[in-house]
Amino acid sequence: MAKLKNLEELFHHELKDLYSAEKQLIEALPKMAKKAADPKLREAFESHLEETKVQKERLEQVCEKLGISPGRMKCKAMEGLIAEGEEMIDENASPETKDAGLIACAQRIEHYEISGYGTAAQFAESLGHSDAHKLLSETLKEEKDTDSKLNKLAKASINKKAMKEE
Ligand code: FE
Ligand code: FE
Ligand code: FE
Numbered sequence: 001m002a003k004l005k006n007l008e009e010l011f012h013h014e015l016k017d018l019y020s021a022e023k024q025l026i027e028a029l030p031k032m033a034k035k036a037a038d039p040k041l042r043e044a045f046e047s048h049l050e051e052t053k054v055q056k057e058r059l060e061q062v063c064e065k066l067g068i069s070p071g072r073m074k075c076k077a078m079e080g081l082i083a084e085g086e087e088m089i090d091e092n093a094s095p096e097t098k099d100a101g102l103i104a105c106a107q108r109i110e111h112y113e114i115s116g117y118g119t120a121a122q123f124a125e126s127l128g129h130s131d132a133h134k135l136l137s138e139t140l141k142e143e144k145d146t147d148s149k150l151n152k153l154a155k156a157s158i159n160k161k162a163m164k165e166e
Contacts, residue, residue: 011123019070021078022056028082037095100162110147
């Protein structure tokens, strides 16, 4: 494994981790959307899938500007979070309860991304990479917006529906 000798190299390492995370999500979100019983939840997963594809492209743009390859790193945390999402998909639960569980998994995922992009955007700013900072901040905002959209959906309807027994 190559030595990370300074913040610039740690920044590249973080970008590669995020790239892997987004790629894994592009595979996972359609499965979560398919299993969502509530049409609004399905729509939220589908629209975040489209955003996620753009987020992956933004990371490619950032890497291109820096003259590095986004690489083949595996984000093990996202792998684990998605595995938990798959366990929820397979859970023997009422559709309403499963929806509440899918939101819980999805919000864990968004929080992981918010933390990753928060760090990466801060590194970009500290290192003076203003284009990268701008692109990473755009994605950070989308992840935060998705988290609050899911929160509102849970609060307004999904959790209430899940309180009733079948
Ligand atoms: Fe993302
Ligand atoms: Fe990671
Ligand atoms: Fe996300």
